[in-house]
Amino acid sequence: MNKQSQIRNFSIIAHIDHGKSTLADRILDFTGALSEREKQDQFLDKMDLERERGITIKLQSVRLPYRAKDGQEYILNLIDTPGHVDFSYEVSRSLQACEGALLVVDAAQGVEAQTLANVYLALENDLEIIPVINKIDLPSADPERVKEEVEEVIGLDASDAVLASAKAGIGIEDILEQIVAKVPAPAGDTEAPLQALIFDSFYDAYKGVIVYMRVVQGTIRKGMKIKMMATGKTFEVLEVGAYNPHPVSMDELSVGEVGFVVASIKNVKDTRVGDTITDATNPAPEPLPGYRKTNPMVFCGLYPVDSSQYEDLREALEKLELNDASLAYEPETSNALGFGFRCGFLGLLHMEIIQERIEREFQISLITTAPSVVYQVYLTDGTSIQIENPTLMPPVQKIDHVEEPYVRAGIMVPNDFVGTVMELCQNKRGQYIDMKYLDTNRVNLQYDLPLSEIVYDFFDLLKSSTKGYASFDYELIGNKTSDLVKMDVLLNGEVVDALSFIVHRNRAQHRGRLLVEKLKKLIPRQMFEIPIQAAIGNKVVARENISAIRKNVLAKCYGGDISRKRKLLEKQKEGKKRMKAVGSVEVPQEAFMAVLKMEEK
Amino acid sequence: MLSPKAVYIHIPFCATKCHYCDFTAYVVDGQPVDDYIDALEKEIEMTVKDAPPGKLDSIFIGGGTPTVLTPVQMEKLLRMIQSYFPNWSSTIEYTMEANPGTTSSELLSVMRAGGVNRLSFGAQTFEPHLLRDIGRSHGVSEIATSVKDARYAGFTNISLDLMFGLPNQTVEQVRDTLERAVALSVDHFSCYSLKVEEGTLFYHLEERGQLPLPTEDAEYAMYQLIRDYLLQQGYVQYEVSNFSKPGRSSKHNSTYWRNEAYYGFGAGAHGYVNHIRHANVKGITEYIGRIDNGERPILQQNKIDIQEQMENYFILGLRLLAGVSLKQFEQQYGLPADKVFKEAIETLVKKQFLIIEDDTLRLTEQGLLFGNDVFAQFLY
Numbered sequence: 014m015n016k017q018s019q020i021r022n023f024s025i026i027a028h029i030d031h032g033k034s035t036l037a038d039r040i041l042d043f044t045g046a047l048s049e050r051e052k053q054d055q056f057l058d059k060m061d062l063e064r065e066r067g068i069t070i071k072l073q074s075v076r077l078p079y080r081a082k083d084g085q086e087y088i089l090n091l092i093d094t095p096g097h098v099d100f101s102y103e104v105s106r107s108l109q110a111c112e113g114a115l116l117v118v119d120a121a122q123g124v125e126a127q128t129l130a131n132v133y134l135a136l137e138n139d140l141e142i143i144p145v146i147n148k149i150d151l152p153s154a155d156p157e158r159v160k161e162e163v164e165e166v167i168g169l170d171a172s173d174a175v176l177a178s179a180k181a182g183i184g185i186e187d188i189l190e191q192i193v194a195k196v197p198a199p200a201g202d203t204e205a206p207l208q209a210l211i212f213d214s215f216y217d218a219y220k221g222v223i224v225y226m227r228v229v230q231g232t233i234r235k236g237m238k239i240k241m242m243a244t245g246k247t248f249e250v251l252e253v254g255a256y257n258p259h260p261v262s263m264d265e266l267s268v269g270e271v272g273f274v275v276a277s278i279k280n281v282k283d284t285r286v287g288d289t290i291t292d293a294t295n296p297a298p299e300p301l302p303g304y305r306k307t308n309p310m311v312f313c314g315l316y317p318v319d320s321s322q323y324e325d326l327r328e329a330l331e332k333l334e335l336n337d338a339s340l341a342y343e344p345e346t347s348n349a350l351g352f353g354f355r356c357g358f359l360g361l362l363h364m365e366i367i368q369e370r371i372e373r374e375f376q377i378s379l380i381t382t383a384p385s386v387v388y389q390v391y392l393t394d395g396t397s398i399q400i401e402n403p404t405l406m407p408p409v410q411k412i413d414h415v416e417e418p419y420v421r422a423g424i425m426v427p428n429d430f431v432g433t434v435m436e437l438c439q440n441k442r443g444q445y446i447d448m449k450y451l452d453t454n455r456v457n458l459q460y461d462l463p464l465s466e467i468v469y470d471f472f473d474l475l476k477s478s479t480k481g482y483a484s485f486d487y488e489l490i491g492n493k494t495s496d497l498v499k500m501d502v503l504l505n506g507e508v509v510d511a512l513s514f515i516v517h518r519n520r521a522q523h524r525g526r527l528l529v530e531k532l533k534k535l536i537p538r539q540m541f542e543i544p545i546q547a548a549i550g551n552k553v554v555a556r557e558n559i560s561a562i563r564k565n566v567l568a569k570c571y572g573g574d575i576s577r578k579r580k581l582l583e584k585q586k587e588g589k590k591r592m593k594a595v596g597s598v599e600v601p602q603e604a605f606m607a608v609l610k611m612e613e614k
Numbered sequence: 615m616l617s618p619k620a621v622y623i624h625i626p627f628c629a630t631k632c633h634y635c636d637f638t639a640y641v642v643d644g645q646p647v648d649d650y651i652d653a654l655e656k657e658i659e660m661t662v663k664d665a666p667p668g669k670l671d672s673i674f675i676g677g678g679t680p681t682v683l684t685p686v687q688m689e690k691l692l693r694m695i696q697s698y699f700p701n702w703s704s705t706i707e708y709t710m711e712a713n714p715g716t717t718s719s720e721l722l723s724v725m726r727a728g729g730v731n732r733l734s735f736g737a738q739t740f741e742p743h744l745l746r747d748i749g750r751s752h753g754v755s756e757i758a759t760s761v762k763d764a765r766y767a768g769f770t771n772i773s774l775d776l777m778f779g780l781p782n783q784t785v786e787q788v789r790d791t792l793e794r795a796v797a798l799s800v801d802h803f804s805c806y807s808l809k810v811e812e813g814t815l816f817y818h819l820e821e822r823g824q825l826p827l828p829t830e831d832a833e834y835a836m837y838q839l840i841r842d843y844l845l846q847q848g849y850v851q852y853e854v855s856n857f858s859k860p861g862r863s864s865k866h867n868s869t870y871w872r873n874e875a876y877y878g879f880g881a882g883a884h885g886y887v888n889h890i891r892h893a894n895v896k897g898i899t900e901y902i903g904r905i906d907n908g909e910r911p912i913l914q915q916n917k918i919d920i921q922e923q924m925e926n927y928f929i930l931g932l933r934l935l936a937g938v939s940l941k942q943f944e945q946q947y948g949l950p951a952d953k954v955f956k957e958a959i960e961t962l963v964k965k966q967f968l969i970i971e972d973d974t975l976r977l978t979e980q981g982l983l984f985g986n987d988v989f990a991q992f993l994y
Contacts, residue, residue, distance in 0.1 A: 538830075540984070563834035566985030568806040568855045570933060572622055572870045573884040575926065576891060576916075579993070582929070586990040 016088060018198045020269040022227065023143075024092045024107055026132060027117035028125035028484065032147045036117060036179035036188075040091060043185045044077040046258055074212075074225055074271050076255040081193045089192060090255075090271035092212065092227075094131070100359060101488070102307050105134045106212040106287045109303060110227035110271065113141040113196030115188065116169070120146045120154035120176075123162045124451070126425045126484035132167055141196050144174035145188060150181050158452075166451045199229075199269025206297040207231035207239070209266075209274075209290040214281050216335035220252070222278035226290055227271045229301055234265040238293035239276060242300040246283045247293045248276035281338045309341045309357025310418070310489070311364055311468055312401040314382035314511060315371070316353030318591055318602060322377050323352045329375035330354060333367060340367060345402065349511040349595040350380055350605075355402055361468060380593060382511045383608035386464045389416040389492055403513040406499040409550055416492035418464040421446065424475070425457050426483040433478045434458060441466040442495075442517060461490065465515070500525055500554075502532070503546040507596045514608050525555040528608060535604045538562035543598055617668035618887055620869040621699060623654065623691075624880030625680040626898065629716070633749035634777075636811035638882025638896045639678040645898060647683065650881075651691055653905040657879050658698045660910055665887050667877070670699055672707040672866035675730075681716040685724045692728025702729070707771075707865040709734055715756035722767035732771040733764050734804075740791040744780055749815070754794075761798050771862060773802035778836040780808050781816075781826050788836045789843070796847045801862040805840050806855050807833055834983075854933050854985055871930045873923070881911070889918050920947065921994055924954055928975075929989040932968075937976025951975070958991040 027033035077089040092111055094104045108114065114135045118124055135142055144163050146156045156176050163171040175191060177184030208230040214222050226233075233239070233253055240247045254262040255272035266272045278284055286307070289300035317326045330342050341357035358364040364384060371377050388400045391413045400406055422443075426434050435445070435458065443460040450456055462471070467487065475483050498521055502512035512532075516524050525547030532545050538559055547555040570578050592599040627642035627650075628635075673695065683691065709732040710725055717733075737757045739745055745753065757774075764772055774795055778788050795803065810816045810825065819825040828836070841851055849857040853871065856864065869876050878885030881901040883894045892915035895901050904911040918926070924947055931938035943951040952959055959975065962968040967981035967988050981988050 564983040566854055582990040583993055586993055
């Protein structure tokens with residue numbers, strides 16, 4: 014089955030809301046891949062969470078037969094990409110599996126920061142980029158301006174850009190024709206030793222890990238012994254196939270083809286995204302370029318509210334880990350919260366998704382500590398350690414200096430908000446790098462910022478201070494030395510380890526003050542007075558008192574009230590259950606996230 | 615369950631609606647009061663046919679303001695009650711709620727003749743500005759006048775309702791109110807702290823930040839002042855919010871706290887008969903309509919299972935400062951209380967919220983102040 018010249022592999026690059034999923038659905042629809050019953054919106058986004066948030070978390074690929082206007086039958090492989098910066102490595106791997114990409118830009122909103130980041134990734138991978146101006150049926154659409162923007166900002170020739178409306182089904186055939194005409198057919202030798210690029214994998218309870226891959230050289234067949242070149246693990250192929258979009262078994266997949274491999278693989282950690290599959294008996298001399306192990310960037314403690322659910326939480330993490338090679342966790346004990354796990358994530362969105370899935374799919378109510386980044390701590394004895402939990406920060410006397418991760422952030426913002434955004438970046442210890450006018454109205458700002466500030470509340474502030482007009486993206490650029498201190502919080506004189514955080518010395522007092530004020534509002538009055546203190550080492554930098562509650566009893570309770578009063582008492586009891594006893598103080602769940610939710614004044 | 619020995623009848627009409635009131639109560643002007651009394655009669659008839667009464671220990675006519683009825687309407691109501699509930703204990707407590715200024719001598723004598731032997735006046739406060747600001751329709755002087763009139767008409771058991779924690783109320787004002795109230799040497803006081811309920815004018819004001827309630831500490835001081843002062847003046851605190859001269863505690867309300875059966879008649883009324891709690895529909899028209907259709911006007915009802923009965927035994931019973939009998943619990947439910955509620959009782963005794971003396975479990979001083987924490991422990 015030598016159809017190599019008829020294969021076109023492409024993905025879709027778009028900013029959230031610019032219509033990627035709708036376009037993907039229309040393409041499936043146009044090529045006849047979906048039955049009437051399946052034409053439910055956003056076929057590719059399988060998880061509820063993805064549909065709710067309008068984002069793609071797990072990748073999908075589909076193989077679509079298409080008879081082009083030249084009369085020939087083509088195979089189009091659409092490889093879907095996640096749309097968030099947390100998953101940019103996954104994006105880069107799926108782009109590497111393609112020869113072309115559709116660049117979808119909203120005809121009203123124009124190019125956004127995220128789009129830009131992914132376009133650069135695509136250009137790095139030498140992809141043929143086909144601009145698509147989507148939503149041209151919107152009253153506010155201005156396709157000509159957006160075309161200009163694509164040319165000016167990205168430097169792409171947009172004269173042939175397809176004017177489309179995925180929603181209204183306009184321009185779909187033009188898009189497919191351009192894919193056939195412009196995206197190169199895959200190169201490669203079907204007889205060469207196997208090299209297949211893994212761009213995703215997921216765990217299936219019946220088949221084990223299902224690997225999504227693209228054959229770059231050679232052929233993969235059922236019965237073949239394969240080897241993962243980075244992990245060194247070998248497996249026997251039980252099944253190969255492709256999605257149409259339903260899984261269909263095939264005898265083999267050859268150069269340029271995209272599909273899945275099943276090989277009794279027990280753990281997604283053995284099938285790392287970016288790794289190369291080769292023939293174990295006739296291995297390729299070297300793996301495909303670009304593999305790297307993704308490391309978690311953001312850490313937080315996850316604790317069950319009900320401590321008897323600790324084992325349930327462990328099981329939930331184990332199950333999620335089956336499907337998520339970038340989720341890391343290890344047991345952790347907190348004086349305040351008991352037994353839990355320190356978990357590592359690719360970013361904040363990844364963290365929120367995992368938390369939500371644990372609460373939703375496994376019904377475990379969680380207490381989450383404020384997220385932290387990984388600090389590199391250089392000690393006076395010449396050694397260095399990595400700290401991903403503020404509690405573990407060594408005493409000041411033992412520290413020589415501390416480094417924290419920095420990112421280079423690109424922020425696209427309308428002219429009017431440039432001042433506001435610059436001020437925000439300055440407040441967040443940002444270093445100005447560059448500023449470019451995209452057109453007369455929009456500016457692309459570049460700043461280097463500590464990742465910890467991004468994790469803290471940068472997103473929210475950026476959104477609120479620009480009325481939602483700013484778009485934002487970042488990449489890690491390594492560690493820099495900072496003057497950082499650990500802030501402890503004491504409730505009733507006892508340090509609450511779960512509330513400790515690391516902060517820049519200049520901002521410490523201010524943040525300590527905000528935090529104790531916030532905690533005073535969140536912690537209900539109890540039967541005794543509770544001092545709340547923020548301290549650096551032994552030095553208290555802020556203090557508040559929660560005065561004691563004097564009475565709590567319903568004045569009136571007669572015949573008509575009984576059922577209602579019981580409900581009130583039940584509510585009170587439920588509220589208590591959601592609180593965590595820290596020493597003798599009952600602390601509500603929200604308090605542990607309070608470190609994050611402090612509005613700067 | 616024993617036949618009910620207590621009857622509650624709700625008269626959902628008032629001259630005006632108070633700003634804190636979330637009871638079923640409608641301004642009386644233009645209401646079909648006579649039809650309502652007829653409907654009440656039919657509801658009572660339907661109910662007692664299925665669940666005949668025992669010898670009554672108490673009747674309570676509450677509202678609203680039952681004394682907005684005309685003497686003729688009142689007489690009709692009281693006669694009707696006598697005819698359906700002829701069998702009274704010799705010590706029956708028969709209470710009528712009243713607002714100061716609504717008790718003409720004619721009405722008072724109709725009530726006496728109908729068997730009413732206890733009056734409960736909604737005085738609330740003796741501070742004229744506060745009375746106005748909470749929407750009461752009477753003045754301060756009418757409180758004393760009404761009490762005097764009632765005595766003159768032969769009533770020897772009189773209770774006053776007082777409120778504290780009112781917007782702009784001070785501890786000093788509470789002291790002044792107490793002095794003036796005690797000077798009337800009434801037999802009983804119910805002292806409630808204001809609770810802002812949804813659907814009231816106060817609720818809306820509070821939502822908008824326009825309700826200057828006293829601080830929690832001030833409210834606490836008011837409560838303690840009330841307890842201390844009334845104790846000094848010879849009143850016994852027998853429940854969280856109720857005080858009486860010795861022997862004058864409310865029998866009817868004790869029915870609720872002892873978790874015993876009672877009938878509830880009228881729009882919005884609640885009853886507890888044969889372990890079924892029910893609530894009636896609240897609208898006057900709906901109430902009358904349902905009865906005219908030959909149905910009982912029940913909005914919802916639910917069977918109270920043994921577990922909930924046992925919980926209520928403590929949740930309600932512990933409101934009485936004399937406490938609850940553990941022996942009686944065991945007799946009633948066939949299980950020892952210290953087994954069923956082992957953890958709750960142990961925890962609360964250890965926290966010194968509860969104390970066990972002989973057969974009796976009761977609140978300590980601290981337990982009284984944190985009653986909700988105590989009661990919640992008994993919930994499963």
